Amino acid sequence: MTSESEPRTLHKEEATLQEDKVSVVLEGGRIAWATAFGSFLVQFCGLGYTTSFGIYQDFYTQHYLTNETSSAISWIGSLNAFLIDAVGLVSGSLYDRGYFYHLMISGSLLQSFSLFMLSLSKPDQYYQIFLSQGLGLGVATGLMYIPSMAIVSHHFQERRTLVMTFAASGSSLGAIIHPIILNNLLKDPVGFANGVRASAGFVSALLLIACLCMRTRLGSLPTPVNYIAAARKCIRDVPFTFMMAGSFLFQIGFFYPLFFFQLDSIKHGNNITFSSYSLVILNASSCIGRVTSGFIAAFTGVPNLAIIATISCSMLILGMIGLSSMASVVVLCILYGYCSGLFIAIGGPLMAALTPDLSELGARMGIALFSVGFGSLIGTPLSGALLTSNYTWWKSSLFSGIVSLAGGMMYVIMRFTFVRRQIEDKRIGQLDI
Template identity: 55%
Template sequence: MSTPLPSDKTATQAFKSALQPIKSTGDPGDANHLDAQDFPEGGFTAWGTALGAFLIQFCGFGYTSAYGVYEDFYTQTYLTNSTPSAIAWIGSVNAFLILSVGLISGRMLDRGAFYHVMKIGCLLQCFFLFMLSLAKPNGYYQIFLSQGIGSGFAIGLTNVPSLAVVSHHFQRRRAFMMAFVVAGASMGAILHPIMLNNLINGRLGFANGVRASAGLISGLLFIAYLLMRTRLPPQPKAVSYTRVLQNSLRDPAYVCACLGMAAFEVGFFSESFFLQLDSSLHGLGQTFSFYSLTILSAGSFIGRLTAGIISAYVGIPNTIIGYSSISSIVLFTMIGLRSVASVALIGISYGYFAGGCIAMMAPLISYLTPEISDIGVRMGIAFAISGAPICGAVLTSHYIWWKPAVFAGVN
């Protein structure tokens, strides 16, 4: 998350200028001084790492993006004593921790602890999913602790390193390969809702349905861990967050990128969390409502893959500006959601443009990072300050749908 990008002189020059201090000094321990041709741009290890990172995103953010299934099930069946806002906070805290824990895991990648972080993160993710299956009806805090805090922290340990490690193997194709990796989240968001809806709402019920999904996640995470490999040596001394932060604050482009990412993330999850519930409460049929998230995620998958290609021609910043602007406009159309056609149109269009925007965030931070050794830290900082999705508080228990649509669209 693959075919090579078309050779593009502008994109190549942009990446070279973004990674300027890469002239060989002959010191193999200096990760800042790698010549462009030192990046393999392919080979079994590089492609295997990309595939492993794809699976990490499939099991991590892909599973979180299917929280709309849980939101619908909790609201109408399992947590009937809790308000939609309180239930939405489970997914919101989960998503926030996935991003903010990157501040820790990104630094660990730079320090050479990639395999330890990935091992702990994968094991904890499996553990907390199995713990979720033990939660009882109306056991809000059991679910909040296991799914909201536990799973969020575990996925956060693997999220940033799985994105940043791709930079060890690719330079010219980096934007496309990162877009390919984050497309794994969209693929997960396509398949997980189908699986969860049929398992949880089917014969297995909540407990066995969650255990079945946890078994699948466990197997895929094990494969991903075996596939991924680092290539650059660890930094000889700890990267100073103070130094990186001071340098970053003096970089207007990086500051603007972080603020933009924070604003975008506030509203990004509104559709993922509420599209299924919205269509269900509007009487569009249970079967169609079950597949509304799949429609959204299918658009996101296409958007994430094509964004990597489009960015090679128009540039990463221009791609993000265009995609985020259109996705904001589409969010306002949630006010008019009334029919099957409107759900399908909104889902596929928002998924495409919002997914493309998300796909370009990691490449943008990489593009704006002058020293490759700081990529893990800079990504961690950028993701850590990303806004938490809080549209559930705006929705209220009275289901006033236009409020979260406007709030998310403005952001």
């Protein structure tokens, strides 16, 4: 009788110690900050590389895929961006089931492989670039994006928004460094093949460091989520539904400046060397926006900051109609970069704020990103089609700006319904007391 009860007692004591250990590491610590740094590196190599596609858009249009239209070339970048969101439906589910390390390792290997395969692509071989950069790179980044952001919630609670915005700022730093590297490597004497290989080696090394840094929280158990049930909750959750609708519309126009800014500046007669650094200016400002977003959100609130960011970005996209001189390029790059940085950084915290049960966060992020990803998929090809071979810039700018502004209006409705729900929940809580 004694021998049977002792193991049970020891088991309970171990479980209690484990729970205490979990509560200690829940807010910071060496492992926690190493994980945040690893998440930062994943964003640097993943979304940071995707948002640098404007360099490839310019290079392919003028040198490497000269037989293809701007719309056809933009499908490569838009598919990449779409798959980051769409694959999140799978990676979010697998993350909730405890497959964090599997996702990170497989995604890192696939991204490295895809970039090295891109270096083997030949001029005017559209399908080779489409498969390696559009499909392969998009799936790889999609496997890592949600897990690398959601893992932060294992280690931080009070400072979750601040740390998540720090991790998200990695993509903007990547979008500064990658364009500088690519603009200097893709052209002679290094050339496309060797330039992409050098970039692939750099990215592979950073992803290896990221995988070594990130850890799940000790004692955290997999929490499988029924996606059908989660999807039903999302549909019934009015603020979350308006957030998804607004994000879908906003994403249609969001990538237009990131893909076409450099080409737009060059075609307006600005210096080529100066124009090649337009995306660097934009993404440097975006980095500042992402870093400061956590501090601003502490005063404005996450939903309010999302509204400010989306409406500001929409107005600046419309302002691209007047882009002509170097001064206009610099002003638009700085302003749009900062506002787009606020939007990107606040995306994860916004979904967390609208999710009542954080055990469903991975599932909700996957569902939301899958649905809004279609905006990324169709947005830049539509803008490229409106641009035509005559480079009618005002049409594509007007279209992207108006659709994005409609998304911002959806965010306003989201905030109204969210506040109303909070008031009702507080009222019900008072009645229960």
